[in-house]
Amino acid sequence: MSFETTGSGPGMAVLNFCRPAVQPIVAVLIATIVGGLLVLALGENPIEVYGLLISGSLVGVPNLLVTLQMMTPLLFTGLAVAISFRAGLWNIGAEGQMLVGALFAGVVGYAFPMPWFLHLPLAILAGFVGGGLWSAIPALLRVYLGVNELVVCLMLNPIALLLTGFFATHVFKAPGPTNKLPDIAPSAALPTFSVYSQVNAGIFIALACCIIFAIINVRTVRGFEWKIMGLSPRFAYYGGINVPRRAIWVMILSGGIAGLAGAEQVLGQYGAFYDNFSPGYGFDGIAVAMLANFNPIGVIVAAFLFGALNGGSGVLQMMTGLSKYLVQVLQFITVLVLAAQFSWDWLILRLFPEPPPKSPDAVEPVNATPTEA
């Protein structure tokens, strides 16, 4: 009297195999089509516009370098979000963590001059610590008081913006009209390579972080525990994984990496902490992480795509009458389609319905005892 689930046919296997890659590709394709229709409605030729976007971001060394520059903060914030989401922690506060990290890096960068081989690592570390401290707030509230980390993270974003703004305008303000900290010492600067763009050594740190976390995820005990925790926290806790402690550290790591994005901006691109410098890299990081399916290597691909879109948008604005915000529309549509993964699950359930019922009153011991026929 055993029952086999019918949801395990060959069709299911194919769908399952393709799913991780298919989903983001489909999302990007749909966004492209919708965006194209939008362009058409605005009276421009979509093929031309997409051609401009591609040539403006990928063709030619200067354009490619700008893309890499745009991609770097997204690598950090995307990775930060991916790590926490994979472990089931909804850290949507990468924006705030990045700002606090940037402030810390900016302060260490100008206030404590010392030899570069000490100063630069210390300033980067300061960025990590700043972001980590900021994310420790939702982590501790979550674990000790059961407060939803999503809400706290969200609320801490504007707080971080205003708080760092306060420091930049009142506490450590550089002389002059701009709301910024004093310029960092050259000993704390991340080296750049080209006059065409601000891309700097930070991109190597970002790529290294992605690769390290890819290895951690599949090859270490922690990575395994994070995955189990993310899929089923109750099961992980029952199975002897110290879920509360892991949760705190994952959040701190995630925040720290978001803080590195801030450090990279300050030490490599702007040369000082400026008030309100971020165009929302922390939020774009959520989109990048989702497009990457929380896979650190996927983050590299997704960040490159979003970086290219951002890089190409400048060219687009110059060459056509379209606003550069068209690119943001494309990005948001992508995320919107990705968020529809719930309906994907619904579709799977429709195609391959699960026969055994969940109702406990129905399943229990009836077939555990011999049935009188």
Place this chain on the structure above:
Amino acid sequence: MPDASVPVVSMRNIVKRFGNFTAIHSASMDIRRGEIHALVGENGAGKSTLMNILYGLLPRTDGDIDLRGEPVRFANPKEAIALGIGMVHQHFKLAPSFTVAENIILGSEPLKSFGRLDRIRAERETKAISERFGLNLDPRAIIATLPVGLRQRVEILKALYREAEILILDEPTAVLTPQETRELFATMRSLADSGHSIIFITHKLREVLAVSDRISVMRQGRILSTIDNKNVTAQEIASLMVGRSVLLRVAKNEAKPTGELLLDVKGLTALGERGETAVDNLSLSVSAGEIVGLAGVQGNGQDELVECIAGLRRPVGGQVQICGTPLRPNPRGNREAGLAYIPADRGDLGLSLESSIWENMTVGHLGKFKAGPFFAATRAKQRAAELIARFDVRGATPDKAAGSLSGGNQQKVQIARELTRDARLIIAEQPSQGVDIGAIEAIHRTLVEMRDAGRAVFVVSADLDEVLSISDRVLVIYRGRIVANLKAADTDAEEVGRYMGGLDEEPASVGALPKETQHVV
């Protein structure tokens, strides 16, 4: 007023299958106008399933339902409600932040022009209906501020507001205090006198005898009989409920308990989800080399007891020792102390259904695959493949998702994981739940082997046959207390069933239980 001649509802030969699994074999019952009809049976007997079919929540596989002589087939509860069937679920379906009146009208709101809600009329009608049925309620009270008993009244009024004539109450007394229960019974009686028919699902026999006109007994998906509540004793109903089906006796030698207490619970008190005392100053012990079964009707504190031992719930009083180590407040500590725990809640607690089988088998064994910070995934997969073969998990490969397996094979995955741990105390909750007969025997044999290897086995099961066949000693839990401590060889289903129903509430022999426990050991 009851008119005995024409049944209001007539269900004939209802069959319900979920896949290949038959939940209801062939159930027939008639409900008369103006009667209180009790539907009793053990958990899993199919009571709720049958009522969900009547209420339109589940489609039936076969059989007929007549309502006032007309054949009906409901696609959803809305259609059932329209024809005068109301159901109050065990877990209330109310919006806690809304008022009483808002909850009652929700779904059939009185409207003013332009679709605006007529709040005044809603409150007036709520007041009128609550007065008509003698159920005092303030229409403007917020649900969240009301005690459970009053929330239930809101549920009942909600059904009556939709002009329900047939009212299904699914274990309505499970959440009530004795006083609230008495009030509910008075309400039920007055409703019946005014021509409503009430179907009362329960497994508390005293309540059945106190309030019902007729009683239908359900077991293993069948209605065994419907009897008038005249000259019936609780014992008779209990033996009908429990049944005398053939026991699957497990071939095993006499237990040789060593007397070394691997599980020792003293005076444990724990609160349930609603803050009620679920485990009440409970003491028990399990020695190495014996299998102790805990029998009891579900909801008498066994879940809370096991959660305490597993470290998933904090007790408010008492001591627990696992293999001589005092209880710790998290699962990790207790597992390290020597606990292996096979939970009944496979889907949420015992397995991660989205994760692969090898991952499910590896959690709790991570130490074996550690090399510094690194993790030997290949070896873990190899071990999973071995366990799949050893425990005969059908249709499994290490990389398949655990959720793709059938219930019985999921059970084997968690059993394989837990029993291969180096743990001396094994707690198995509903070990054969959803498992076919062949697999049950294998599971039971494994548990007996574990016992013979000097481990202590504690089986918690709602299936009385299982408890009796596998245990060396049977404890019966009732309202959070151990009310009987019996040698399995010297007792039978009827005796245990009596204790389970709380019929022998003041047994002289159970007074000094801890002592007696040691005596049996």
